[in-house]
Amino acid sequence: MMKVKHRLLIVCTSVTLFMWYSVWFKTNPTITILEKTVGMEIAKTYPYSKMKYILQWTNPNTEPFLYMGRGQQTFIKRRCPVNNCFVTSDKTLLSDLTEYDAVLFHGPEISKHLIRWPRRRSQHQKFVFVSKEASTNYPLFYQLYNDFFNWTWTYKLNSDTYYGYVMIKNKLGDIISPREDKHWLKLEEMEPISEKLKNKLDSKTIAAAWFVSHCVVKSRRNRIAKLLQKELANYNMTIDIYGSCGTKRCPRYQANKCLRMLERNYYFYLAFENSIAEDYVTEKLLHALQHYTVPIVYGGANYTRFMPDGAYLNVRPLDIKGLARQMVEIITDKKKYYDFFRWTNHYSYHYGEEFPETDYYCNFCSQINDVEAVKRVSRYENFLAWWNEKNRTGPRTGT
Incomplete structure (x- = not known):
């Protein structure tokens, strides 16, 4: 008899806790995410409505995806002024693919072969083409890339987010270049x-x-x-x-x-x-x-x-x-x-990641938090023309 009563008490307690948790979760839009990292597992609690979720659609072990880490770790480590970005390659982390704020595609990987694409996309999310490698090494040929990407994140100066190796400051410490229209002394x-x-x-x-x-x-x-x-x-x-x-x-x-x-x-x-x-x-x-x-x-x-x-x-x-x-x-x-x-x-030269305000990962997190940029409807209608380049000649070898 005592065992039966004990079991009934456990069941009643479990039901009560479940009902309390359900009510609490609806009124407190917070989720806890367990993200695997190198050598440890870290459980973090984030306000769902404020976090920006970045999905690496292609292989996460290629550069530059590899150095983005998992979760918020890279944005915190790099002392980014905006760090509420969460990186994952797990397509099932959120309940629906359309809930991710940005979906990243690695240029060199998609230049080699066609991959399985997301079947749906939402108006608020951005499909982003990412490459730190030269377009002449990784040209794209498939017409489906036209009118597919919303943003670009590359070494090209007219990218939506610049992924550059070099940054220049003047003696006042202002970032002055590289720019398409730079005027030097x-x-x-x-x-x-x-x-x-x-x-x-x-x-x-x-x-x-x-x-x-x-x-x-x-x-x-x-x-x-x-x-x-x-x-x-x-x-x-x-x-x-x-x-x-x-x-x-x-x-x-x-x-x-x-x-x-x-x-x-x-x-x-x-x-x-x-x-x-x-x-x-x-x-x-x-x-x-x-x-x-x-x-x-x-x-x-x-x-x-x-x-x-x-x-x-x-x-x-x-x-x-x-x-x-x-x-x-x-x-x-x-x-x-x-x-x-x-x-x-008059000038000094630095690596792009040397300062948080010029770090490429920090800049992307800031970009995905830019309300006006996200609201703006943008697609690269003729992406192949933007990315691919005609062959260029080298120097003359004669006199």
Whole structure:
């Protein structure tokens, strides 16, 4: 008899708790989500109405999705000014796919093959094309991509959210570039460099360096480098090529040591991109600019959006022989070489993720919280034309 009473008490208590919980949940729109993270499970409670849910529709283990983490962790870790964004690759986390605020599609993955698409979408949510890789490496051909994406999150400067490697500040600390319409100080308007910097530059003894790991790429940069190396040999000057494409070694785990060596010994650095694509400028440029070495750029960008004239040499408008002659003239004329660093009195170069206000993940979270941007009806009607680029030519190899 006592056992029966005990069981009845448990049942009554359970029913009472269930009814209380049901009433409480309806009046308190809060949900608890268990999200698996590396090495632990964290239970977090979030106000449902304020959280912005970001669904990674394609493989979460590819860049840049990999570094978004799970839940809010990346936005908190990066000290984002807006951090109420929740990342997941679990398509069943919410009760319906239309409840996610943003659905992300990784460009390189969808360029290779057709994938299973969401069958429904809501007017409030944004389908977002994401890529930090060049369009010339990952072109898209399927017509269904036209009028499919609402937003873009790429290295292109006219993307809805910019995913860039390089950020420039002026001496007041204001973010000034990269921009499509940037106006820089002219060389003659810049202050001459200090004696201290001159002494640092005077220690250099070798024409150029290049750190590279991938030799066979679409831009054919390795061929350009070898031709330039051969031409400089006529002046008893050289390009030291580090990595699998050259004869010298400086492993990645010693990156800081390698960059200090670059700053100390080399006049120029080959900032050669693996693809010739508009606005595609990577951290290769920062190797030079942050370490008092003149970048020799080779890529498809309009570099005036990233640097003032007189801060770099550009391969593409020149022929190889002419570029080699110009390098020799600059090396042998100290004043000419000093002038390439006048910009340091007025600007500073940084990685995009160096500050919360320019971090690409922070910026996307801010974008998805921008009420006006979300309300605005937007689709890329001719997305293929926006993303794909025609083939571009390299430098002339003759005289």
